Amino acid sequence: MAFIPHTPEDIAGMLDVIGARSIEDLFDEIPKDLRAGVLNVPAPMSEMEIARLMGERAAIDGRPLNFIGAGAYEHHIPAPVWAIATRGEFYSAYTPYQAEASQGTLQLIYEYQSMMCALTGMEVSNASLYDGASALAEACLMAVRSNRSSNSRRILMPRAVNPTYAQVAQAIAGNQDISFVPVDFDRAAGRTLLEALKPHSGQDFTALVVQQPNFFGSLEEVDALTDWAHDNKIMLIAVVNPVSLALLKPPGEWGASVGGARGADIVCGEGQALGVPLSSGGPYFGFMATRMQYVRQMPGRIVGRTVDVEGRPGFSLTLQAREQHIRRSKATSNICTNQGLMVTAATIYMSLLGPQGLAAVAQASMQRTADLIAALGKVTGVRRAFTAPHFHEAVLILDRPPAAILAALARRGILGGLDLAERYPELGHALLVCATETKLGADIDAYATALAEAMKASRAAA
Amino acid sequence: MSNNIPSDLKYTKSHEWVRQAHGEAPNGTLEIGITDHAQSALGDLVFVEVPDVGRTLSAGEACAVVESVKAASDVYSPVAGKVIANNGALAGKPELLNEDPYGAGWLFRLESNGSLNAAALMSASAYESFLAEESK
Numbered sequence: 001m002a003f004i005p006h007t008p009e010d011i012a013g014m015l016d017v018i019g020a021r022s023i024e025d026l027f028d029e030i031p032k033d034l035r036a037g038v039l040n041v042p043a044p045m046s047e048m049e050i051a052r053l054m055g056e057r058a059a060i061d062g063r064p065l066n067f068i069g070a071g072a073y074e075h076h077i078p079a080p081v082w083a084i085a086t087r088g089e090f091y092s093a094y095t096p097y098q099a100e101a102s103q104g105t106l107q108l109i110y111e112y113q114s115m116m117c118a119l120t121g122m123e124v125s126n127a128s129l130y131d132g133a134s135a136l137a138e139a140c141l142m143a144v145r146s147n148r149s150s151n152s153r154r155i156l157m158p159r160a161v162n163p164t165y166a167q168v169a170q171a172i173a174g175n176q177d178i179s180f181v182p183v184d185f186d187r188a189a190g191r192t193l194l195e196a197l198k199p200h201s202g203q204d205f206t207a208l209v210v211q212q213p214n215f216f217g218s219l220e221e222v223d224a225l226t227d228w229a230h231d232n233k234i235m236l237i238a239v240v241n242p243v244s245l246a247l248l249k250p251p252g253e254w255g256a257s258v259g260g261a262r263g264a265d266i267v268c269g270e271g272q273a274l275g276v277p278l279s280s281g282g283p284y285f286g287f288m289a290t291r292m293q294y295v296r297q298m299p300g301r302i303v304g305r306t307v308d309v310e311g312r313p314g315f316s317l318t319l320q321a322r323e324q325h326i327r328r329s330k331a332t333s334n335i336c337t338n339q340g341l342m343v344t345a346a347t348i349y350m351s352l353l354g355p356q357g358l359a360a361v362a363q364a365s366m367q368r369t370a371d372l373i374a375a376l377g378k379v380t381g382v383r384r385a386f387t388a389p390h391f392h393e394a395v396l397i398l399d400r401p402p403a404a405i406l407a408a409l410a411r412r413g414i415l416g417g418l419d420l421a422e423r424y425p426e427l428g429h430a431l432l433v434c435a436t437e438t439k440l441g442a443d444i445d446a447y448a449t450a451l452a453e454a455m456k457a458s459r460a461a462a
Numbered sequence: 463m464s465n466n467i468p469s470d471l472k473y474t475k476s477h478e479w480v481r482q483a484h485g486e487a488p489n490g491t492l493e494i495g496i497t498d499h500a501q502s503a504l505g506d507l508v509f510v511e512v513p514d515v516g517r518t519l520s521a522g523e524a525c526a527v528v529e530s531v532k533a534a535s536d537v538y539s540p541v542a543g544k545v546i547a548n549n550g551a552l553a554g555k556p557e558l559l560n561e562d563p564y565g566a567g568w569l570f571r572l573e574s575n576g577s578l579n580a581a582a583l584m585s586a587s588a589y590e591s592f593l594a595e596e597s598k
Contacts, residue, residue: 148514296509296529321508321534330536 061280065443066415067372069393069434070215071132071162072281073273075243075361076438077345078352081275085345093283093341099317105340106315109303112347119245120238120267121252122289126300130337132239132270133168135286136161136209138299138333139237139268140173142290143207145297145332146265149233152204153178158192160185160214161239163423172335181205187426190218190386190395197228205232210264211239212248216432217369217393218386219248226255230262238264242287243273243365244391246358252291266290266298275349276342285339285346296322299333364437365392368444372435375448381455385430392436395420398429400458406431408454414447464502465593468564473497473589474540479564480583490575491546495568496528496537496559499593504530507556512548512570519543519572521582526569528559540583543572 006014011023020026027035045053066074084090089104099106109127116125129135140155155173157166157180170180181200186193191214208229212220222238229236238251245251251264272284290298296319304318324331353361369392376382381399398405402419409416417433424430435444467473472480477500481493501507509529519525519539526537548570552558559567584592 296511321529321532326533 062413064410064413064415065439065446066278067417067433067435067439067447068415069217069436070418070432071164071270072278072284073241073243073365073392073434073436074278074438075273075275075365075436077275077277077349080352081345081348084348085341090344091341094338100314103315106303106317108344108347109301109340110305110315111351112343113303115347115350116242116287116289119242119250120240120289121250121263122267123252123292124295124298124302125287125289126298126302126336128271128339128343129268129286129288129300130335130339131282131284131286132268132272133162133165133286134172134335135268135270135288136165136237136239137169137172138286138335139239139266139288140169140178140207140209141176142266142288142294142297142299142332143235143237144173144178146294147206147233147235150204150206150235152206154205155180155237156183156197156200156205156208156234157181158183158185158196158209158211158214159424160190160192160216160218160220161209161211162215165211165239178206183208185214185216188386189388190214190216191220191388192225194221194224194228197225201228201232203232205234207235207237207265209237209239210254212251213241213244213391213393216386216395217390217434218388219391222249222251222254223256223261226262226264230255235265236263238267238269240267240269241273241391242269242271243358243362246355246362247366248391263291265294271339271342271346274346276345283339283342285342295319297332299331300336301338361437362392365435366390368392368435368437368439369394369433371441372433372439372444372447375444376433376451379448379452379455381459382451385427393432393434395427396431396433397427398431398455400455400462401429402431404458405451405454408457409447409450412450414450416447416451464498466498466564467586467590467593469586471564471586472540472583473586473592474538474583475592476538478537478540480540481564481568490573492541492543492572492574493568494537494540494570494572495563497589498563501528501560501563501567504528504535505532506530507559509534510549510552510556510559510569512550512552513539513545515545515548517545519545528556537569539572541572541574543574545570546573547571 113125129138144153159182183192183196185191210220210222210225212222214220226236240251251267253261254263255261268288270284271287276284301317302319303315306314306316308314322332324334373384373394376396377384383397385395385397406416417431420427420430420432477497479495479497507528507530511527513525521542523539524536525539528535549568
């Protein structure tokens with residue numbers, strides 16, 4: 001049978017009732033020039049043909065030795081993570097529509113929220129968002145709803161924040177009358193300096209975004225930046241790598257004000273590093289946490305623990321009154337896709353590793369990156385760009401354009417890092433490199449050797 | 463369904479009421495809340511968000527939110543003016559609005575320079591007819 005729910009007769013009947021002549025009539029209000037037109041989609045394929053095509057495509061990627069991070073990180077994923085996540089009981093990307101009938105799924109999300117609160121030092125977490133970049137866009141929108149002492153709808157966006165995130169925030173929030181003001185980074189340290197914010201003191205800004213570690217892998221002086229924001233009635237949006245939080249101060253404790261740190265107001269980021277494979281860019285998941293004070297402005301679903309009429313413990317969706325199925329266009333978000341399956345994997349990953357295991361992953365990644373920078377720094381024509389302490393990523397400066405060098409490395413099965421020429425031309429021949437716990441000493445040596453040879457060959461050819 | 467409509471107030475189609483303050487309050491001060499019909503339709507309120515003092519509102523501007531377990535609804539300012547007081551008690555006790563929508567459940571007070579625009583606001587009897595018409 002055809003897996004199409006409506007026969008031509010059904011469709012004709014329904015069109016007749018609403019007085020439309022064709023399905024095309026229903027799209028009349030969309031101007032013709034905004035339509036996609038004819039899509040160039042190939043003919044249907046059999047399962048065997050599809051499997052073969054996918055196999056061929058996967059082979060093109062190969063199994064390179066990967067030293068690129070820049071927002072997506074290659075960590076070891078223990079085998080039980082996906083063995084458990086793909087069990088029939090869990091294998092869905094969505095919170096069920098009859099949510100309370102699925103107590104197991106709700107409990108898992110509740111545990112996830114609890115773990116994210118513990119990691120970030122915040123009071124409440126949602127059940128996840130689409131990805132890290134859109135989570136930041138949502139955080140900006142949330143800040144505008146929440147910061148009642150600001151009317152400017154202006155947000156300070158340091159250039160050391162992942163430029164893709166800044167671009168997505170601009171695309172989503174920029175179209176809602178919110179503007180972003182860039183804040184430069186220090187060329188020597190590779191981080192955002194308080195001095196760069198001071199010219200904005202006393203002005204009306206809604207929020208300041210601080211990424212820790214920042215896009216260059218450098219550690220920002222988060223306490224000083226947080227205090228500056230709060231002293232100026234500006235909300236602090238923290239963008240963090242959850243793995244790094246096993247070692248670094250949680251955003252809920254940022255700031256050093258007298259009388260106890262207020263901490264970040266909204267924390268968001270990309271959750272992929274917690275047990276989700278790179279998968280050529282997705283699916284990943286975004287996370288968001290905040291303080292109770294702002295919970296009603298937080299987008300996405302929240303699972304709460306409660307008791308039933310007989311006093312037995314159970315889980316339910318809570319604070320749904322501002323979600324899109326009720327508030328429609330005035331909902332806190334209309335993109336709050338829940339990446340439930342990725343969250344399932346992340347929850348299992350965090351459960352398996354525990355706080356000490358996650359700290360060991362973070363520690364090993366930091367050490368491997370230190371080893372990598374030391375090894376590559378010995379190569380003629382390569383030096384480290386910045387002086388600020390790093391986590392598991394750093395910027396190198398080459399004495400020639402990285403593009404050709406990276407191509408030579410790729411031919412040897414090594415992805416040598418991200419060329420920053422396009423995003424940060426002012427840095428010159430800059431290359432962003434990353435090593436996690438998955439890179440052993442031999443891998444780092446192989447990269448250093450290949451880089452030295454590629455640089456030498458390039459010099460000889462010049 | 464609960465449906466008390468005091469005769470001394472003015473009403474809007476979006477179910478707000480307006481009281482022209484007298485007695486101790488200065489002239490031109492208006493008190494605003496939502497009607498008994500509205501609170502009854504929303505059900506038990508769990509959260510009420512009121513506008514900040516000092517905010518300038520235009521007529522018809524969304525300026526407060528009443529949230530029940532079922533839905534969060536906007537409250538629109540019936541007239542233009544400046545917020546001179548809001549009902550802070552609702553933050554801890556949103557049920558005040560369910561229990562006493564025309565008294566302890568008031569939302570905010572406005573200082574309005576113009577007089578009440580009779581055309582835009584309904585009398586109690588007109589609001590009663592409007593509700594009867596709406597429920598058909």
